Amino acid sequence: NAGVMQNPRHLVRRRGQEARLRCSPMKGHSHVYWYRQLPEEGLKFMVYLQKENIIDESGMPKERFSAEFPKEGPSILRIQQVVRGDSAAYFCASSPRAGATYEQYFGPGTRLTVT
Amino acid sequence: SQKIEQNSEALNIQEGKTATLTCNYTNYSPAYLQWYRQDPGRGPVFLLLIRENEKEKRKERLKVTFDTTLKQSLFHITASQPADSATYLCALDGPHGGADGLTFGKGTHLIIQP
Numbered sequence: 001n002a003g004v005m006q007n008p009r010h011l012v013r014r015r016g017q018e019a020r021l022r023c024s025p026m027k028g029h030s031h032v033y034w035y036r037q038l039p040e041e042g043l044k045f046m047v048y049l050q051k052e053n054i055i056d057e058s059g060m061p062k063e064r065f066s067a068e069f070p071k072e073g074p075s076i077l078r079i080q081q082v083v084r085g086d087s088a089a090y091f092c093a094s095s096p097r098a099g100a101t102y103e104q105y106f107g108p109g110t111r112l113t114v115t
Numbered sequence: 116s117q118k119i120e121q122n123s124e125a126l127n128i129q130e131g132k133t134a135t136l137t138c139n140y141t142n143y144s145p146a147y148l149q150w151y152r153q154d155p156g157r158g159p160v161f162l163l164l165i166r167e168n169e170k171e172k173r174k175e176r177l178k179v180t181f182d183t184t185l186k187q188s189l190f191h192i193t194a195s196q197p198a199d200s201a202t203y204l205c206a207l208d209g210p211h212g213g214a215d216g217l218t219f220g221k222g223t224h225l226i227i228q229p
Contacts, residue, residue, distance in 0.1 A: 004158075033217075040221075041221065042219045042220055042221040042222060043204070043206075044219075045209065048216050056216070059216065091159070101147060101164075103161035103164060104217065105161070106159045108157055109156075
């Protein structure tokens with residue numbers, strides 16, 4: 001059973017470009033979470049999605065950031081017009097059910113560098 | 116807003132000894148508390164979950180305690196090994212009763228000296 005997969009593992013973008021980060025949850029998991037980890041900072045929750053629905057996006061910046069989890073295919077975190085401050089590691093996690101009762105399975109992360 | 120504090124300084128422990136990591140939280144009463152391990156360049160890996168009505172949880176060489184009065188969790192690794200060296204993250208359920216993600220501490224970097 002493959003774990004959570006994220007791609008690309010490393011992404012370099014120039015200021016103003018768009019970044020697309022992909023996440024394939026574990027088989028059978030319909031709950032996906034995105035987190036951002038800045039250097040020397042903890043993981044910060046961004047958005048929680050179920051298939052075709054955004055459940056909670058309270059941690060995601062209102063502008064330039066969007067997320068989706070379509071019926072078919074991976075979850076996508078999209079950052080438009082990237083700025084240097086967006087440079088960070090972005091982690092996706094999945095779980096079989098909602099709620100903090102269940103552990104989350106993390107992917108290896110995408111390291112975004114904005115030049 | 117809820118706040119989680121973990122020792123920001125690295126913790127150096129001699130191999131074979133017990134390592135104890137602390138997680139303190141304020142402004143919140145979580146129903147669940149989780150511990151994760153993170154190695155450099157990798158995603159966190161789940162270790163243990165403890166509920167508010169549980170005082171202690173064990174898994175092999177790992178033990179977690181949860182004191183809701185002190186608002187503190189302790190994470191113990193007994194008979195520590197160099198392979199246990201990593202950053203350990205404490206995480207609480209969010210304020211929306213699970214309809215959101217986990218809130219993480221910044222982590223404690225543990226170094227087991229051979």
